[in-house]
Every structure is written in structure tokens, then in C-alpha cells.
Amino acid sequence: MDTSRNKYPVRLLQPLLATLLFCVVASAEAPNSCLDCHSVLDPPLQVTADQFSQDIHAQKGLTCASCHGGDPSKEDQDAMSKGAGFRGKIERKDIPALCGRCHSDSAYMRQYNPSLRTDQFAQYLTSVHGKLRAKGDDKVAVCTDCHGVHDLRPASDTRSKVNPLNVAQTCARCHADAAYMKGYSIPTDQFAAYSASVHHEALTVREDLSAPTCTTCHGNHGAAPPGVSTVQNVCSTCHVFQAQLFESSPHKVPFEAASLPGCVTCHSNHRIAHPSDAMLGTGPQSVCTNCHTAGDPGYQAATQIAQQLERLDASMKGSAEILDRAEAAGMEVSDAQLEQDQARDSLTKSRVAIHSFNPARVQQDVQAGLQSAAKTYREGGAALAERDYRRKGLALSLLAIVAVVIGLRLCIRQIESRRS
Amino acid sequence: MLTSVRNWLDERFDWAALTAPLRKKTVPVHQLSYWYFLGGITLFLFGIQVGTGILLLLYYRPSANEAFESVQYIMTRVQFGWLVRSIHSWAANLMIFTAVCHMFSVLFLRAYRKPRELTWVSGMILLFLAMGFGFSGYLLPWNTLAFFATKVGTEIAGQVPIIGRPLMVFLRGGEEVTGATLTRFFGFHVAVLPGITTLLVLLHLALIQRFGISVPPHVESQWKAHPDESREMHFLPNFLLRELMAWYIALGVLGALAALSPWGLGTKADPFAPAPAGIKPEWYFMFMFQTLKLIPAKIWRLDGEVVGILLFGVAGVIWSLLPFLERDGKGRSRRWILGAGIFALAYMASMTVYGYVAK
Numbered sequence: 001m002d003t004s005r006n007k008y009p010v011r012l013l014q015p016l017l018a019t020l021l022f023c024v025v026a027s028a029e030a031p032n033s034c035l036d037c038h039s040v041l042d043p044p045l046q047v048t049a050d051q052f053s054q055d056i057h058a059q060k061g062l063t064c065a066s067c068h069g070g071d072p073s074k075e076d077q078d079a080m081s082k083g084a085g086f087r088g089k090i091e092r093k094d095i096p097a098l099c100g101r102c103h104s105d106s107a108y109m110r111q112y113n114p115s116l117r118t119d120q121f122a123q124y125l126t127s128v129h130g131k132l133r134a135k136g137d138d139k140v141a142v143c144t145d146c147h148g149v150h151d152l153r154p155a156s157d158t159r160s161k162v163n164p165l166n167v168a169q170t171c172a173r174c175h176a177d178a179a180y181m182k183g184y185s186i187p188t189d190q191f192a193a194y195s196a197s198v199h200h201e202a203l204t205v206r207e208d209l210s211a212p213t214c215t216t217c218h219g220n221h222g223a224a225p226p227g228v229s230t231v232q233n234v235c236s237t238c239h240v241f242q243a244q245l246f247e248s249s250p251h252k253v254p255f256e257a258a259s260l261p262g263c264v265t266c267h268s269n270h271r272i273a274h275p276s277d278a279m280l281g282t283g284p285q286s287v288c289t290n291c292h293t294a295g296d297p298g299y300q301a302a303t304q305i306a307q308q309l310e311r312l313d314a315s316m317k318g319s320a321e322i323l324d325r326a327e328a329a330g331m332e333v334s335d336a337q338l339e340q341d342q343a344r345d346s347l348t349k350s351r352v353a354i355h356s357f358n359p360a361r362v363q364q365d366v367q368a369g370l371q372s373a374a375k376t377y378r379e380g381g382a383a384l385a386e387r388d389y390r391r392k393g394l395a396l397s398l399l400a401i402v403a404v405v406i407g408l409r410l411c412i413r414q415i416e417s418r419r420s
Numbered sequence: 421m422l423t424s425v426r427n428w429l430d431e432r433f434d435w436a437a438l439t440a441p442l443r444k445k446t447v448p449v450h451q452l453s454y455w456y457f458l459g460g461i462t463l464f465l466f467g468i469q470v471g472t473g474i475l476l477l478l479y480y481r482p483s484a485n486e487a488f489e490s491v492q493y494i495m496t497r498v499q500f501g502w503l504v505r506s507i508h509s510w511a512a513n514l515m516i517f518t519a520v521c522h523m524f525s526v527l528f529l530r531a532y533r534k535p536r537e538l539t540w541v542s543g544m545i546l547l548f549l550a551m552g553f554g555f556s557g558y559l560l561p562w563n564t565l566a567f568f569a570t571k572v573g574t575e576i577a578g579q580v581p582i583i584g585r586p587l588m589v590f591l592r593g594g595e596e597v598t599g600a601t602l603t604r605f606f607g608f609h610v611a612v613l614p615g616i617t618t619l620l621v622l623l624h625l626a627l628i629q630r631f632g633i634s635v636p637p638h639v640e641s642q643w644k645a646h647p648d649e650s651r652e653m654h655f656l657p658n659f660l661l662r663e664l665m666a667w668y669i670a671l672g673v674l675g676a677l678a679a680l681s682p683w684g685l686g687t688k689a690d691p692f693a694p695a696p697a698g699i700k701p702e703w704y705f706m707f708m709f710q711t712l713k714l715i716p717a718k719i720w721r722l723d724g725e726v727v728g729i730l731l732f733g734v735a736g737v738i739w740s741l742l743p744f745l746e747r748d749g750k751g752r753s754r755r756w757i758l759g760a761g762i763f764a765l766a767y768m769a770s771m772t773v774y775g776y777v778a779k
Binding site (some may be wrong): 330331332334374391398404405408409411414 | 495661662665681762
């Protein structure tokens with residue numbers, strides 16, 4: 001049976017069907033008259049489709065109308081009519097409440113991210129920013145100042161302004177600007193100081209995302225400076241043992257009486273340098289001598305603790321040196337090197353224990369370190385003795401080999417002279 | 421005492437008749453005779469490898485969890501374990517060095533020529549086997565360098581067209597270098613390779629015994645012209661005693677290397693750690709490794725590395741069959757082979773040095 005005639009009309013219909021399908025699919029994408037105009041406007045009114053597509057809200061299906069009202073499906077002024085609920089540009093003072101409308105609604109937020117907190121707005125109201133904002137200060141930070149607007153990304157995105165790696169720069173935009181901060185009577189060198197700190201190094205050089213940035217100590221939405229009496233609580237969220245030792249140390253009561261901020265008194269706040277043993281004792285870099293003078297018990301304790309650490313450090317250097325020599329001679333000293341790690345651990349523990357400001361307490365860890373260092377020193381010495389033993393053995397063996405070679409040579413000569 | 425033992429053996433096994441070929445065997449004496457010692461020294465070092473290898477087997481454990489620790493135990497706790505392991509490692513390298521020197525001495529003295537073609541071929545296979553020993557043994561301590569060198573080495577083997585991938589999977593015992601690779605390499609190192617090598621060494625020695633020691637052509641023609649100038653010595657005892665002297669000297673060198681520079685252990689291999697920078701193979705693979713590094717990524721439409729591997733493969737086959745390429749009495753082919761030998765030696769030496777100097 002010839003079927004070609006039956007197929008012909010179907011072939012004709014194929015392009016028509018494809019065109020129809022394309023039209024249906026194209027019309028399924030909702031029109032956005034906002035972007036049609038705002039993508040070609042000049043900044044600050046410009047919002048491009050590419051920019052908005054990066055925004056987490058756009059990715060979750062929210063549109064311009066979700067914040068600004070109006071009807072993006074209509075053209076021109078109809079889209080921005082009061083009848084369509086158009087709110088226009090959101091005033092700065094209204095931004096926190098507008099964001100809070102969704103972000104404080106746990107039932108609403110649960111559908112996007114069940115683990116996301118919904119207390120940001122409540123926290124903001126308790127922050128220095130929020131309080132000043134409530135008093136009508138229009139310069140203080142609102143949500144969009146830190147999070148951005150129209151290309152807002154989640155904090156886990158390294159391009160986000162609130163990603164841990166970028167938070168300090170985001171805060172510094174206002175807090176390092178002396179002109180902008182004029183009138184607030186707070187310093188503007190925090191970012192410069194923080195940039196020179198051990199925390200900044202850990203975060204940016206070692207890329208340790210758990211290292212503290214501004215929000216770690218000050219809070220984010222509820223940002224405020226930690227009080228003098230509570231600063232050690234902030235530090236103790238990471239430096240647990242130091243804080244525990246400090247709590248029972250002889251410094252605790254006098255610091256409180258003198259209104260000295262715990263950890264900050266010795267370590268500073270933003271410019272927290274890498275701590276060194278030189279901060280102890282009575283040397284030129286000592287922080288103990290800021291308060292203690294020669295003869296007082298604290299001065300004596302500082303001297304004693306510095307000497308304990310110096311002794312352990314010297315002992316470890318001695319054992320490291322002998323192990324290095326043994327290793328350079330090809331001796332297998334990995335067990336001793338493992339023991340040396342224990343001495344290093346004890347030194348670290350001792351450096352933590354100094355926050356007890358009690359020489360007897362520090363001595364416990366120093367003693368353990370000294371024992372490990374002495375053990376590794378003995379093992380290093382034994383390895384060098386073994387090296388010498390091997391060399392003596394080699395010398396004797398070579399003498400024996402030379403004697404045998406000479407003997408063989410004489411034997412050959414004797415055999416050949418006999419034959420000839 | 422010695423005489424009575426000899427008489428006892430003679431009565432039962434006709435010892436005198438058994439050792440007659442050796443007693444009749446002679447070694448030519450001329451200004452280049454010292455090159456004859458290289459083969460014997462290589463054999464001696466192979467014997468050292470067998471002896472020390474058996475001692476290492478008493479403590480070594482071929483699994484990813486225990487290999488490193490067992491070698492560490494040998495180096496630190498076992499009486500003279502450090503000496504046995506260091507001698508095993510140093511002797512392995514010296515054996516390959518003396519085998520390469522032996523190969524080039526045979527080439528330049530033209531000892532491969534008729535009727536000794538098969539002696540050359542068996543010697544070349546033994547050299548390749550020695551390199552196989554080196555490659556498989558290198559992984560056994562399961563340290564970082566060995567792990568990544570094996571990874572790179574087996575990856576290169578995987579580049580061979582058609583058979584490359586199955587070969588790599590076979591060598592690794594899977595897609596990656598794991599404990600299965602270690603166990604496999606251990607099997608190659610202590611069973612497969614020693615078995616084949618022993619048979620080939622016996623064949624090589626039998627062929628040498630059958631055809632005698634080669635005299636360099638120019639010495640041979642000189643002796644033909646002046647028969648009174650020809651010199652030779654008995655293998656037993658004259659040459660053997662001299663060989664013994666060479667063995668003792670080799671033993672002294674080995675002892676000195678082991679005592680003054682014990683073979684290192686490194687750190688235990690961590691398959692999840694990134695490869696350390698500047699990873700390099702053993703020195704005898706360096707000229708190939710460096711060449712593959714220098715070859716452009718693409719040569720015409722072909723992958724540069726594949727071209728390099730194929731070239732080395734073809735060169736290895738041609739080199740092994742070199743005696744068959746020299747036609748009798750044709751000076752041109754002799755000069756070609758001599759030129760190729762000088763080129764190969766210069767290329768291998770310069771590429772090896774370059775490989776160690778280059779970052």
C-alpha cells in the first residue's frame with residue numbers, strides 16, 4: 001500500500017507545529033516591563049537582567065514587584081500606577097521593615113530555607129545601627145548597605161559582601177571613612193588595625209573561615225561594641241581555655257575593679273598581634289610591666305613564668321638541633337620527632353596556662369614539655385652515638401676488606417709466579 | 421680438609437670432569453680487559469640483592485597499612501636492619517649502574533657481534549628486568565615519593581596506545597594506586613621478576629661459557645698479525661681471584677654508602693594528600709621522564725607524550741636487536757652503531773643531569 005500521500009500533510013504541518021510550540025513556551029515566561037526600562041536607564045536607576053538574575057531573590061522566584069509593588073506585566077506607567085500597588089523607591093528608613101516583612105516570617109521563610117534565622121529585624125532594632133535609625137539617623141547602615149541590592153547573594157557565596165572574607169571591607173566602607181563617621185565620636189582605624197592582626201592573617205592568608213571578622217565579635221544584625229565587662233566572653237567563644245584560666249586568675253577581680261577590659265588589656269582589640277613569649281616577663285616588649293613594678297608579687301610571677309617558658313623553649317631547641325644533626329647523618333629518628341611534637345604541644349599548653357598567671361600552674365605543662373624534650377635529646381644523642389658506632393664498624397670492615405684484597409693480590413702474584 | 425672434601429665429591433660426582441670446562445676457560449688479556457669485570461660485579465650485586473632481599477622478607481609486610489611501619493621497624497629496631505635495607509637499596513642502584521656500564525662496554529668493544537647476538541639480547545632483557553625490579557621495589561616502603569612516582573610511572577604506561585589502559589589497570593590492580601598496587605608490586609618484585617631473572621642469568625652465563633670471552637676486533641686483528649703478542653689467563657683461578665677482588669671492593673663501596681648515607685625512609689604515603697612539588701623518578705628513568713616533559717603537547721595531530729613513549733619503545737626494541745643490524749664486514753653499519761651508542765650515552769647522561777637540575 002502506498003502511504004506517501006498520507007504522510008505529505010503531516011510533513012507540511014511540522015514547521016507550523018514547531019512555531020506554535022515556541023510561541024506557547026515564549027509566552028509562558030512572564031513579561032517584566034520593569035527590566036525592559038531599567039536595564040537601559042543610567043545608574044542608579046539601572047538594573048540589568050544579568051545583574052538581577054544573580055540575585056538570590058530572583059532565583060527563588062521573587063520579582064521587582066515583591067519589594068517595589070506595581071505590575072510588571074503591564075507597560076509603561078500602568079505598571080507603576082498606584083492602582084497596581086506601586087511603591088516606587090523604598091525609603092532608607094523603610095528598608096529594614098520591608099525586608100523584615102518576609103525575613104521575620106518563619107512560616108514564609110521555611111519554604112525557601114528552613115534553617116535560616118528569622119530574627120534579623122528584631123536583632124537590628126537592638127543594634128547601634130537600629131537604635132540610631134529609630135532616632136531618625138539616616139546615615140546608619142540598613143540591610144541593603146551590607147547585603148547589597150538587586151544582585152544580593154547568600155552569605156556563603158564568596159562574592160557576597162557579607163561572606164566572611166568580605167565582611168571587614170563591607171564594614172570599613174563606612175567605619176574607615178573619617179568624613180562619613182564624623183559626628184559619631186568613634187575611631188575609624190579599626191579596619192587598618194584589624195588588617196594588621198593575627199585574626200585577619202588567619203582569615204585571608206590561611207583562608208581559615210572560622211577566624212574572626214568584625215561580625216564574629218560585634219554581632220551582625222545586632223551589631224554593637226562588646227562591653228568592657230563582657231569582652232572576655234566574646235573572646236572565650238573561641239579561646240575557651242584561656243578564658244577559663246583567666247576567670248580563676250588573680251587578675252580577674254582587680255581588672256573588674258579597675259574597669260579594665262579582660263583580654264583587650266594585654267592583647268588590644270582590633271590590632272591583636274601574634275602573641276609572643278616576649279609579651280611576658282619584664283623585657284621591653286612585656287605587657288606585664290604596664291601594671292606591675294619591680295618587687296611586687298605580679299612582677300615576680302611574670303619573671304618566673306617567662307623564665308619557665310624560656311627554659312622549655314631552649315630545651316626544645318637543643319633537642320631539635322641534635323635530632324636535625326642525626327637526621328642529616330641519615331639516621332632514622334621519626335619516633336623521636338613524634339615525641340618532639342609532644343614537647344611542642346606542652347609548650348602550646350604552657351602558653352595557654354600563662355592565663356592563670358600562676359607559675360605553679362604553668363610549671364605543670366612546662367615540666368611535661370621538659371620531659372619530652374629531654375627524652376628526644378637522649379634519643380638524638382643515641383642516634384648520633386649509633387652513627388659513630390656505624391662509622392667505626394665501617395672503618396674496621398674496610399680494613400678487613402683491604403686486607404682481603406691485598407691477600408688476594410698476593411695470592412694471584414704467587415700463583416702466576418709459580419706458573420711462569 | 422679441602423682436599424678430602426674434593427676427593428669425596430670427585431668419587432661420587434666426578435667433580436674434576438664437572439669443573440673441567442671452567443678450568444679450561446680462559447680470559448683474553450689486553451689493555452681493555454678491566455671492562456670484563458663489570459658483568460661479574462653486576463652478578464655479585466644481584467646476589468647481594470637476593471641475600472638482603474630474603475632477610476628483608478623476614479620483617480617486611482606488603483600491605484598499605486603495614487608496609488611503611490614494617491620498613492621503619494627494620495630500620496630502627498631490627499639488629500643490623502638498617503644495614504640490610506640500606507645495602508639492598510644502594511646495591512639495587514649500583515646494580516643498574518654497573519649493568520648499564522656493562523651494556524655500553526659490550527657495545528663499544530663490539531662484543532655483541534656474531535656469534536654472541538643472543539648473549540646481547542639476553543643481557544638487554546636482564547637490564548630491562550633490573551629496571552622492573554627498581555620500579556616495583558621503589559613502591560614497597562609505601563612512602564610519599566614512591567607513591568607518587570608510581571602514580572606518575574603507571575600513568576605514563578597508561579599512555580601506550582591500545583594496551584596502555586589495560587596495562588595500567590593491571591599494574592595498579594585497579595584504577596588508582598592503592599594497597600592492591602603494593603601487594604601486586606611485591607609479588608612482581610619477590611616472585612615473578614626473580615624467577616625470570618634467575619633463568620635468564622643462567623642462560624646469559626651459559627652463552628658466555630659457550631662462546632667464550634670476546635676480544636675487541638682491533639686487538640683480535642693485532643693478535644692475528646702478531647700471534648706472539650696474544651695473551652690470556654685462566655679463568656680458574658687467575659680471573660676469578662681478580663673478580664673476587666672487584667667484588668670485595670664493591671662490597672666496601674656498598675658498606676661505606678650504607679654506613680655514611682643510610683637509605684632514607686621519608687614520610688608515609690597519603691593517597692589523599694596532594695602530590696609534593698618536583699616529584700622525580702629514580703635516576704635510571706630520569707632521561708625518559710625529562711624527555712617526556714620536554715616533548716610538546718601535540719606533535720602534528722598526535723599526543724606528544726604518546727609519541728615519546730612509542731619512540732622509547734621502538735628505540736628499546738631496536739637497541740635489543742642491535743647485533744642483527746650489523747652486517748658482516750660492512751664498515752658503515754659498524755660506524756652507525758658506534759655513533760648511535762655515543763649519541764645514546766650522551767643523550768641519557770645529559771637528560772639525566774638536566775632532569776635533576778631543571779625545576
